[in-house]
Amino acid sequence: MTSSLFSVAVVLFAGSAAAAPFAGGSANLETRGSNWMNQWHPDAKGYVDYGFNSTFGIGWDNATQIRLAYRGCDGMSVSFSTNNRQDTPQVRYGLNSSNLKYTETSPVSITYASSPKYENHVVLEGSSPTPNYYQICDGPVHSFTTARCAGDMTPYSAAVVVDLGTMGQYGLLPSASSSAYNSSQMNTIQRLVAQADDYDFVAQPGDFAYADYWVKEQSGGTSNLTIQDQMLAYNIINEAFFDEISAFSSQKAFMVGVGNHEANCINGGSGAYGEDICVPGLTNFTQYKARWNMPGDGSASNNFWYSFDVGMTHYVVFNTETDLPPPYYGGDVIGGHDGMFEANVGAYPNAQIDFIVNDLASVDRKKTPWVVALGHRPWYSATAPANLFTPGISVFEPVFTKYNVDLVMQGHNHILTRTFPVWKNGTVQQYNYTEPQAPVYMVNGAAGHWSGLDPVYTPFPDWVGFANNTMYSYSKLTFHNSTHLTHAFMNSANNAVIDEVTIVKTH
Numbered sequence: 202m203t204s205s206l207f208s209v210a211v212v213l214f215a216g217s218a219a220a221a222p223f224a225g226g227s228a229n230l231e232t233r234g235s236n237w238m239n240q241w242h243p244d245a246k247g248y249v250d251y252g253f254n255s256t257f258g259i260g261w262d263n264a265t266q267i268r269l270a271y272r273g274c275d276g277m278s279v280s281f282s283t284n285n286r287q288d289t290p291q292v293r294y295g296l297n298s299s300n301l302k303y304t305e306t307s308p309v310s311i312t313y314a315s316s317p318k319y320e321n322h323v324v325l326e327g328s329s330p331t332p333n334y335y336q337i338c339d340g341p342v343h344s345f346t347t348a349r350c351a352g353d354m355t356p357y358s359a360a361v362v363v364d365l366g367t368m369g370q371y372g373l374l375p376s377a378s379s380s381a382y383n384s385s386q387m388n389t390i391q392r393l394v395a396q397a398d399d400y401d402f403v404a405q406p407g408d409f410a411y412a413d414y415w416v417k418e419q420s421g422g423t424s425n426l427t428i429q430d431q432m433l434a435y436n437i438i439n440e441a442f443f444d445e446i447s448a449f450s451s452q453k454a455f456m457v458g459v460g461n462h463e464a465n466c467i468n469g470g471s472g473a474y475g476e477d478i479c480v481p482g483l484t485n486f487t488q489y490k491a492r493w494n495m496p497g498d499g500s501a502s503n504n505f506w507y508s509f510d511v512g513m514t515h516y517v518v519f520n521t522e523t524d525l526p527p528p529y530y531g532g533d534v535i536g537g538h539d540g541m542f543e544a545n546v547g548a549y550p551n552a553q554i555d556f557i558v559n560d561l562a563s564v565d566r567k568k569t570p571w572v573v574a575l576g577h578r579p580w581y582s583a584t585a586p587a588n589l590f591t592p593g594i595s596v597f598e599p600v601f602t603k604y605n606v607d608l609v610m611q612g613h614n615h616i617l618t619r620t621f622p623v624w625k626n627g628t629v630q631q632y633n634y635t636e637p638q639a640p641v642y643m644v645n646g647a648a649g650h651w652s653g654l655d656p657v658y659t660p661f662p663d664w665v666g667f668a669n670n671t672m673y674s675y676s677k678l679t680f681h682n683s684t685h686l687t688h689a690f691m692n693s694a695n696n697a698v699i700d701e702v703t704i705v706k707t708h
């Protein structure tokens with residue numbers, strides 16, 4: 202089934218010079234590696250046997266890392282991780298926390314090479330648009346609210362983040378010298394938890410844990426890394442991320458899209474290391490495919506492109522990393538921008554674009570007057586021109602313009618950018634937001650990339666209405682009615698509005 206109505210939080214990050222979680226260099230690397238191995242129960246040789254569906258973490262079999270996702274307006278997908286395979290993953294649920302009288306089960310308990318976990322996916326159907334309570338195995342009771350149904354014109358907000366990243370010891374650390382994030386301030390994950398009453402759901406189109414950067418950016422290309430070292434570092438960072446987000450993703454739907462850091466274990470390779478240091482489970486988006494359960498028809502591409510409705514809004518998630526129609530290339534496939542070797546996921550080369558065109562052509566704007574597109578790499582952003590995803594201008598822009606997409610949310614660059622309504626290869630359609638005829642683009646890759654924020658590139662092109670790279674941020678979308686939509690870049694540190702604009706549009 203498809204998804205529904207809610208407030209959405211989307212986080213986009215991009216970073217450059219904040220606190221580095223790990224100092225580079227082989228000496229530090231070895232120290233860290235040694236500590237991690239002790240932490241994660243190495244064998245007599247000092248290696249962790251992740252392996253390949255091994256018994257990593259025996260005795261810790263409680264369900265963790267809960268991720269909810271909308272399924273229409275009366276259902277919810279409940280995904281969770283366990284240390285062992287579950288014969289029949291099970292979720293109990295109901296409207297009364299002390300009487301969970303319904304039970305849903307699933308045959309889906311899967312893993313991938315190198316993972317310490319099994320990913321379990323259960324879909325609950327027939328839920329009410331009131332708070333629903335649920336329990337996995339014998340764990341704590343949580344609650345969720347299903348999406349507002351399409352056509353429900355009740356005002357709501359959503360949160361959007363991109364490039365969120367792992368926080369703390371294995372990711373973005375506070376810095377005493379940073380005005381953007383010091384130890385007295387909240388990071389974006391903490392902020393999303395604190396403000397959970399302010400939005401219906403969270404969306405993140407790409408770049409989650411940044412676990413792949415460990416080898417590329419910390420080894421300096423000189424360390425004598427082994428595959429075991431790599432798996433250890435990757436998994437510790439990755440597990441930390443999924444543990445952290447569970448604080449909000451266990452109570453709010455978390456609708457995701459794919460980014461370049463989901464592609465493989467090393468983000469294309471660095472120094473002496475190429476993608477061949479990655480075990481198969483850490484190539485070809487294998488982890489991303491296993492961990493999430495987005496709406497769709499059950500095909501392999503479901504987590505890569507799909508759509509869902511929440512109240513007065515239709516959302517379409519698109520994929521800049523693979524599956525662009527010839528002669529263009531997704532960013533992570535052979536021939537693409539990043540020199541990676543990942544594979545397309547669609548049944549045929551035009552599968553993604555055909556889906557998006559058919560999806561947008563069938564939107565009932567009386568029910569869902571607003572249309573928001575969510576994807577990873579931007580083609581309009583206050584970054585260096587070399588960082589722009591130029592195929593997007595040929596592949597996606599004409600479709601979004603033709604079908605009257607109102608707002609496009611992206612990240613990848615660790616900065617904030619708000620454009621004016623823009624179309625036709627960078628032509629500003631108008632310099633205000635009243636009755637725009639072209640999409641407005643927002644880049645918010647400033648959610649929490651592990652090494653900080655990126656530079657903004659000046660002079661700004663004339664389509665840039667606002668840009669900033671001094672604060673960590675999430676985006677808050679507020680749908681007031683069929684004619685007024687407010688986008689705000691929110692400062693994660695204090696929840697103050699950094700920049701706000703209201704699009705006024707008669708649909």
Ligand SMILES: [Fe+2]
Nearest residue numbers: 408460461613
């Ligand atoms: Fe990215």
